[in-house]
Amino acid sequence: MQRWDDLSDVGPGFGPSVVTIGNFDGVHRGHAAVLGEVVGLARDRGLAAVAVTFDPHPLQVLHPERAPGLLTGLEHRLDLLAGAGLDAVLVMPFTRELAAWSPERFVRDVFVDALRARVVVVGHDVRFGEGNSGDLATMQELGARWGFEVRVLQDLGDRDDAPRWSSTAVRAALAAGEVDRAARMLGHPHRVTSTVVHGDHRGRELGYPTANLDTDGAEGLVPADGVYAGWLTRPGGERLAAAVSIGTNPTFDGVRRQVEAFCLDQEGRPGGLDLYGERVDLDLVARLRPTLRFDGVEALVEQMERDVARCRELLLGPSAEGPAPR
Known part of the structure; x- marks a missing residue:
């Protein structure tokens, strides 16, 4: 794909x-339907399939x-x-100057002059141009003026997870810790x-050495506090099953919110698994439980053992065996 x-x-x-x-934040299943229409039309007509997006998010500027x-950083989105x-x-750099373009200028400069659009695929609620003053009727009028067809797709969703797939609905699911529901709306695990x-x-002292993620530099919305099963992927592509804790460690009267991942299988690695300094992807699959305060370290460790066993079963299958590294 050209960028x-x-x-x-x-x-x-x-x-x-x-x-x-x-x-296209999250590139959820609603986005996927629009993109599928773009690609399908392009292939049928021998045209190029193109998406126009923005960085940073317009609201971050305005x-x-x-x-x-x-939901996604730029590289993951791409x-x-x-x-x-x-x-x-x-990827159009979003600035106040760009925000001031009239709908006519945006369509002419981007769709007509630069991309030579023959078809523009949008949702019925499309907004563009200064103050979001351009809408579907505007797009259709400009298409008639400049010679491109406008294809309109209706909202898509499902009865169980969301009547309308949207980035807002995915954020709500993550705020509730429902990463499995978020994944169904996204069409892929949240990362x-x-x-x-x-x-x-402290994790190493308890027998569960964790990879602590820098929350200040994290890309991707951190979901609600709790313990999760997920996959940690290293820069070289190695994928490791992990038990993930998100929260303030209330058993130790913690204050700062942390994201910690314990990789399940560390046997055969002399000195353990050294991930310091690596930029890793954490794909969250299921929430096991909320964050709890335990009466002491012994009760915490017993629960961690159960959490790791449950993660192993969810991620690697019920027949997977292997003690947690201690």
Whole structure:
């Protein structure tokens, strides 16, 4: 997939194309339906399939106090967009200057002049241009003026998880710790990415050495406090089953919120598993329980043993065996 980080990066003569536009935070199943329509039309007509997105999120620039916690960092978002089969993505740096473009200028400069759009695929609630003054009717009017077709997709969802798949619905699920429901709406596990840093080393003292993620530099919304089963992926691609604790460690009167991952199988690694300084991906699969305060270390360790056993069963199957490294 070709990536452009500015409108000026699009070469002369690109296209013609089928285009869509959006923030695509999380690249959930609703986004996937739009992207599938773009790619399908492009293949049928011999055109290029393109998505236009923004970085940073517009609200982070215009109304930072209202900006949502993002589900995906830019690189993960682009990986997911590439997986949809797009030929190219235009990442437009979102600034106050861009926000002031009229709907007409945006469509002319981006869709018509740069991408030579023949079809534009949007949802019925599309908004664009200064003050979000452009809507579906505006897009259809501009399409008629400049010679591109507008395809409109209706909202998609399901009865059990959300009547409308949306980034907002996914954030609500994560705020409740429902990472399995979030994954069903996303079509993939929710991911938190960050660098492994030194913590208080308490886990090692308890026999469960953990990788502590830098929460300040994390990409991907950190879900509600609790214990989770998930997969930790190292920069080289090694994937490790993990029990993940998110919270303040109330048994030890902790204050700072932490994300700690204990990788289940560390046998055969002299000196243990050294992840310090690595930027890792943490894909969360299921929430086992909320964060609890225990009466003492012994009760905590007993519960950790149960948590690790449950993670092993969920991630590796009921027949998986192996003691937790101590």
